[in-house]
Amino acid sequence: MRIAFTHVRVFDGEQVLAPTTVLVEDGLVARVGGFAPPAGVDRTVDGTGKTLLPGLIDSHAHAQPEDLTTALRLGVTTVMDMGGPSTAEDRAVWAARPGSADVRGAGQPITAPHGHPTQLFAGLSGPGVPDPATFPQTSSPEQARSLVDRLVTGGSDYLKFILEEGTVLGAPGLPLLPHDAYVAGVTAAHEQGKLAMTHAQTAETWTRAARGGTDALMHLFIDRPHDDRLVEAVASSGAFVTPCLVLVRSFLGTAATEVAADPRVSGKLDPVWAEALARPLSTWDAPFDDALASVAALDAAGVEVLVGTDASVAVPTTGGQAHGVSVHHEMALLVEAGLSPVRALRAATSVPARRFGLDDRGRIAPGLRADLVLVDGDPTTVIDDSLSIAGVWRGGRESFSATA
Numbered sequence: 001m002r003i004a005f006t007h008v009r010v011f012d013g014e015q016v017l018a019p020t021t022v023l024v025e026d027g028l029v030a031r032v033g034g035f036a037p038p039a040g041v042d043r044t045v046d047g048t049g050k051t052l053l054p055g056l057i058d059s060h061a062h063a064q065p066e067d068l069t070t071a072l073r074l075g076v077t078t079v080m081d082m083g084g085p086s087t088a089e090d091r092a093v094w095a096a097r098p099g100s101a102d103v104r105g106a107g108q109p110i111t112a113p114h115g116h117p118t119q120l121f122a123g124l125s126g127p128g129v130p131d132p133a134t135f136p137q138t139s140s141p142e143q144a145r146s147l148v149d150r151l152v153t154g155g156s157d158y159l160k161f162i163l164e165e166g167t168v169l170g171a172p173g174l175p176l177l178p179h180d181a182y183v184a185g186v187t188a189a190h191e192q193g194k195l196a197m198t199h200a201q202t203a204e205t206w207t208r209a210a211r212g213g214t215d216a217l218m219h220l221f222i223d224r225p226h227d228d229r230l231v232e233a234v235a236s237s238g239a240f241v242t243p244c245l246v247l248v249r250s251f252l253g254t255a256a257t258e259v260a261a262d263p264r265v266s267g268k269l270d271p272v273w274a275e276a277l278a279r280p281l282s283t284w285d286a287p288f289d290d291a292l293a294s295v296a297a298l299d300a301a302g303v304e305v306l307v308g309t310d311a312s313v314a315v316p317t318t319g320g321q322a323h324g325v326s327v328h329h330e331m332a333l334l335v336e337a338g339l340s341p342v343r344a345l346r347a348a349t350s351v352p353a354r355r356f357g358l359d360d361r362g363r364i365a366p367g368l369r370a371d372l373v374l375v376d377g378d379p380t381t382v383i384d385d386s387l388s389i390a391g392v393w394r395g396g397r398e399s400f401s402a403t404a
């Protein structure tokens with residue numbers, strides 16, 4: 001199968017190319033720019049007035065199979081699951097279904113006994129709602145190491161650790177993973193050649209994670225404004241950050257109602273997810289501008305900021321996010337924090353591909369997977385255009401077309 005995209009503006013994951021031709025062959029990008037549309041292709045897609053993007057990557061979600069379908073419909077071709085019961089085999093089966101995004105996973109996150117997120121699911125049941133007892137819980141270094149071994153044996157692509165004492169969740173006093181157990185777990189992950197991701201939402205837990213050798217800070221500290229010392233500690237650790245501003249906004253009391261009502265979104269969302277978007281969590285009181293300023297300060301210090309949503313299951317204890325949709329919302333919020341649209345797009349394409357070692361995607365370049373999103377307009381100057389999806393291809397297979 002050969003597909004030619006013609007007259008199309010290209011964001012190749014790094015830079016913007018003036019309208020040109022992109023050729024896809026057998027599921028891979030074959031050529032980018034500098035040639036006339038070739039004869040004998042199976043399909044020609046006229047990209048006049050449109051922009052071709054690499055498939056988007058959500059660097060923080062918790063996905064069920066149906067969520068991967070929603071994600072793909074919204075241009076998200078790869079989902080990094082940051083905690084869930086799926087095994088490597090499950091994920092391979094899910095991702096092989098037509099119309100599904102690809103997925104990588106941490107397996108279940110390692111937390112303290114009765115620690116976050118067990119409280120979110122206590123007493124709840126329903127599709128995708130995990131049994132709190134299934135979370136790996138420990139307070140000892142030895143057990144943390146053996147939990148890492150068990151997760152890696154189960155096919156975890158990376159490990160996830162929870163440092164959450166509940167402050168900004170409206171649940172202060174949650175049991176916190178002891179520092180020696182946390183460091184032992186992170187060290188064990190590195191010994192196994194895996195990245196260690198850390199959930200942390202306060203300045204203190206961020207500092208602990210940065211000192212403990214984490215590769216990534218998932219979420220943002222929102223218990224206080226940023227200061228130079230904290231920003232410097234993170235910058236010198238080399239960790240990347242997925243601030244999940246969509247979730248921060250919800251914690252701080254603002255719903256994503258306008259996102260749910262966007263006609264480009266509403267037709268692609270199950271009503272239960274439209275409701276979830278419109279449900280602010282309102283667990284913490286602080287100015288959202290402080291969160292935006294924290295992201296700007298991290299970015300200015302050279303910390304790599306990635307697009308993540310923390311979209312999970314639609315239960316009353318979650319709200320403000322939805323699979324797929326919130327990747328676009330997060331990019332818009334990063335622009336609000338001061339990143340240029342091009343840098344917000346990089347944060348959902350080439351940067352996560354590099355940080356997670358996904359060498360076959362994240363850019364539009366010869367030899368890489370043809371994971372592509374075609375949008376009307378130009379999101380490299382107006383980020384909101386990213387939602388004007390005209391087509392999605394995963395591995396060269398057309399998965400969704402706005403015109404079909």
Ligand SMILES: [Zn+2]
Binds near residue numbers: 060061062082083310
């Ligand atoms: Zn999460």
